[in-house]
Amino acid sequence: xxxxxxxxxxxxxxxxxxxxxxxxxxxxxxxxxxxxxxxxxxxxxxxxxxxxxxxxxxxxxxxxxxxxxxxxxxxxxxxxxxxxxxxxxxxxxxxxxxxxxxxxxxxxxxxxxxxxxxxxxxxxxxxxxxxxxxxxxxxxxxxxxxxxxxxxxxxxxxxxxxxxxxxxxxxxxxxxxxxxxxxxxxxxxxxxxxxxxxxxxxxxxxxxxxxxxxxxxxxxxxxxxxxxxxxxxxxxxxxxxxxxxxxxxxxxxxxxxxxxxxxxxxxxxxxxxxxxxxxxxxxxxxxxxxxxxxxxxxxxxxxxxxxxxxxxxxxxxxxxxxxxxxxxxxxxxxxxxxxxxxxxxxxxxxxxxxxxxxxxxxxxxxxxxxxxxxxxxxxxxxxxxxxxxxxxxxxxxxxxxxxxxxxxxxxxxxxxxxxxxxxxxxxxxxxxxxxxxxxxxxxxxxxxxxxxxxxxxxxxxxxxxxxxxxxxxxxxxxxxxxxxxxxxxxxxxxxxxxxxxxxxxxxxxxxxxxx
Amino acid sequence: xxxxxxxxxxxxxxxxxxxxxxxxxxxxxxxxxxxxxxxxxxxxxxxxxxxxxxxxxxxxxxxxxxxxxxxxxxxxxxxxxxxxxxxxxxxxxxxxxxxxxxxxxxxxxxxxxxxxxxxxxxxxxxxxxxxxxxxxxxxxxxxxxxxxxxxxxxxxxxxxxxxxxxxxxxxxxxxxxxxxxxxxxxxxxxxxxxxxxxxxxxxxxxxxxxxxxxxxxxxxxxxxxxxxxxxxxxxxxx
Numbered sequence: 001x002x003x004x005x006x007x008x009x010x011x012x013x014x015x016x017x018x019x020x021x022x023x024x025x026x027x028x029x030x031x032x033x034x035x036x037x038x039x040x041x042x043x044x045x046x047x048x049x050x051x052x053x054x055x056x057x058x059x060x061x062x063x064x065x066x067x068x069x070x071x072x073x074x075x076x077x078x079x080x081x082x083x084x085x086x087x088x089x090x091x092x093x094x095x096x097x098x099x100x101x102x103x104x105x106x107x108x109x110x111x112x113x114x115x116x117x118x119x120x121x122x123x124x125x126x127x128x129x130x131x132x133x134x135x136x137x138x139x140x141x142x143x144x145x146x147x148x149x150x151x152x153x154x155x156x157x158x159x160x161x162x163x164x165x166x167x168x169x170x171x172x173x174x175x176x177x178x179x180x181x182x183x184x185x186x187x188x189x190x191x192x193x194x195x196x197x198x199x200x201x202x203x204x205x206x207x208x209x210x211x212x213x214x215x216x217x218x219x220x221x222x223x224x225x226x227x228x229x230x231x232x233x234x235x236x237x238x239x240x241x242x243x244x245x246x247x248x249x250x251x252x253x254x255x256x257x258x259x260x261x262x263x264x265x266x267x268x269x270x271x272x273x274x275x276x277x278x279x280x281x282x283x284x285x286x287x288x289x290x291x292x293x294x295x296x297x298x299x300x301x302x303x304x305x306x307x308x309x310x311x312x313x314x315x316x317x318x319x320x321x322x323x324x325x326x327x328x329x330x331x332x333x334x335x336x337x338x339x340x341x342x343x344x345x346x347x348x349x350x351x352x353x354x355x356x357x358x359x360x361x362x363x364x365x366x367x368x369x370x371x372x373x374x375x376x377x378x379x380x381x382x383x384x385x386x387x388x389x390x391x392x393x394x395x396x397x398x399x400x401x402x403x404x405x406x407x408x409x410x411x412x413x414x415x416x417x418x419x420x421x422x423x424x425x426x427x428x429x430x431x432x433x434x435x436x437x438x439x440x441x442x443x444x445x446x447x448x449x450x451x452x453x454x455x456x457x458x459x460x461x462x463x464x465x466x467x468x469x470x471x472x473x474x475x476x477x478x479x480x481x482x483x484x485x486x487x488x489x490x491x492x493x494x495x496x497x498x499x500x501x502x503x504x505x506x507x508x509x510x511x512x513x514x515x
Numbered sequence: 516x517x518x519x520x521x522x523x524x525x526x527x528x529x530x531x532x533x534x535x536x537x538x539x540x541x542x543x544x545x546x547x548x549x550x551x552x553x554x555x556x557x558x559x560x561x562x563x564x565x566x567x568x569x570x571x572x573x574x575x576x577x578x579x580x581x582x583x584x585x586x587x588x589x590x591x592x593x594x595x596x597x598x599x600x601x602x603x604x605x606x607x608x609x610x611x612x613x614x615x616x617x618x619x620x621x622x623x624x625x626x627x628x629x630x631x632x633x634x635x636x637x638x639x640x641x642x643x644x645x646x647x648x649x650x651x652x653x654x655x656x657x658x659x660x661x662x663x664x665x666x667x668x669x670x671x672x673x674x675x676x677x678x679x680x681x682x683x684x685x686x687x688x689x690x691x692x693x694x695x696x697x698x699x700x701x702x703x704x705x706x707x708x709x710x711x712x713x714x715x716x717x718x719x720x721x722x723x724x725x726x727x728x729x730x731x732x733x734x735x736x737x738x739x740x741x742x743x744x745x746x747x748x749x750x751x752x753x
């Protein structure tokens with residue numbers, strides 16, 4: 001049996017040429033762009049420059065890092081599933097050592113990421129505003145690192161036990177979503193009840209906004225008491241899970257016991273075969289519950305949105321319209337694009353696996369394959385958008401909004417669906433071109449986040465990015481906004497057609513590669 | 516010799532094969548022999564249009580194979596290339612169903628084919644839990660689905676046990692008469708080809724070194740093994 005140091009060294013060798021760090025690098029570039037952008041535009045009170053920066057950073061971390069770390073962890077682990085290497089590796093070392101080696105490998109990059117993030121902050125802060133106190137710097141670094149490592153460990157374990165990498169990525173997306181949304185709740189217990197809010201919960205800068213003078217004040221204070229204790233509890237729970245679950249060496253037995261019991265029911269020999277009437281792309285999705293996220297995320301969003309609406313009812317005065325933004329803003333702007341991206345990635349991942357291209361390309365045509373998969377993604381997107389509308393009306397009725405439902409709602413829904421279709425088409429193209437599961441999702445994240453941040457300054461950008469067309473159609477950030485319908489429809493049409501055309505052409509013209 | 520169901524003309528793929536003229540008579544079991552890395556799989560992939568040739572043509576029944584008519588011509592072709600293709604999270608039946616649906620076939624055939632490759636008892640198990648041999652049988656079943664006129668099998672007995680090998684060999688041998696099929700079967704196992712094929716093509720280093728009836732290969736009655744090693748220059752295989 002090889003020792004731990006060798007296992008770790010092997011980890012570095014395995015990950016060569018994988019360029020996993022690009023995910024973290026993209027996040028860094030995004031941070032830099034965001035910091036440069038906000039610092040140029042806003043009239044900062046220079047007295048509180050660093051306090052404001054640290055405050056912003058904890059919000060950004062909550063929003064971006066859970067998903068980014070999920071994607072990163074999945075990239076590190078997935079190569080073992082893809083190459084079926086466990087059966088070899090377990091003859092050489094133990095699962096515990098393997099997982100530890102992977103975790104340490106990932107931690108090194110995460111640490112580098114946190115340090116580089118600080119560097120980015122200093123460089124973009126360009127020294128004009130003095131230097132933050134050593135205490136603040138070290139506290140921020142330590143907290144960010146601690147929370148990032150907790151999330152890394154969690155996602156490592158998820159991508160380790162669930163061969164289907166969609167699980168860890170969906171959890172990452174849901175985590176970003178929950179963490180970010182809970183920030184607006186101001187409830188300490190909610191902060192500590194999940195690992196994703198910890199970036200904000202461990203924060204040490206508080207913000208005070210005076211609605212009369214419109215002055216924002218930043219000051220030192222505790223965001224959530226006991227946040228560090230909560231973080232340590234999360235860490236120990238995850239470490240114990242890792243130790244316990246890797247105790248048994250019979251990988252298959254464990255796996256069966258944990259996740260595959262439900263499949264026993266299916267084996268009833270002697271049953272005659274009857275074809276279901278579902279389209280063939282639906283058949284491929286059987287027993288992978290990824291589609292359930294299309295129903296679950298709107299529910300979370302509706303719940304949190306309604307709670308937030310009732311809590312701030314004195315500020316949110318436009319009744320149904322205010323409720324609509326509460327329900328749909330983050331969902332449509334960020335999380336639906338990510339969900340669509342994950343779904344498309346998953347669909348094409350099925351074909352990129354093993355020698356499946358050999359079978360698929362002899363049994364069907366590229367056009368049918370592409371259209372089939374896009375249609376499937378479109379159907380789920382449509383269901384999700386309709387579901388958002390249903391939940392919206394229900395919540396409004398439950399909390400007794402005493403004016404009629406906005407007559408514009410059907411229009412929002414239809415435009416939202418059209419925008420969502422463009423997103424499905426573009427992600428389909430990306431998932432065909434890129435064999436990696438996580439990378440197309442990363443592109444969707446970066447794209448929708450950049451537009452989310454930059455849209456205030458460059459108005460036309462929201463019409464240009466295929467990932468924001470969904471939220472634009474839904475008027476998610478401002479229900480009363482008037483959109484240029486011609487440009488919107490043209491953009492949707494061009495993105496969709498171009499993606500479908502290139503996808504089919506690409507599959508027709510290039511040699512298939514397996515493995 | 517009767518007409519060719521598959522005929523290629525100077526098929527080239529840079530760095531892998533050059534000037535392959537493959538002629539497969541209808542109703543034959545065509546044994547495609549060559550050392551590892553000689554270009555067997557590349558040739559078969561070219562015939563199926565899975566990769567595109569740099570030059571040269573393929574004719575199906577005398578009809579030029581193009582990107583446009585590719586799918587029409589492939590409707591009557593079943594294939595198993597490299598290793599079996601499958602969706603691991605689905606059962607054997609569900610996998611078969613997907614292939615059948617993509618090819619536009621009905622359900623009846625699925626049961627028959629699963630019986631033929633002796634996978635019927637395992638059909639409701641998830642394919643990720645199949646053994647290598649069972650996956651190979653599933654791949655064969657997918658290829659046989661719809662009773663194609665032409666069957667292209669790339670090392671079909673990989674991973675099968677001796678009984679399985681014999682069983683599949685008998686099945687392949689019976690296909691031309693029982694089902695009116697033509698079979699192209701590639702292998703580096705000489706004894707296997709010797710027992711199944713009546714026409715052989717031998718490929719080495721990307722070039723065809725012999726093609727014709729097995730019986731004509733060596734009238735002196737030498738072992739096929741010696742002839743093969745002679746033709747492939749006793750070169751070290753990859």
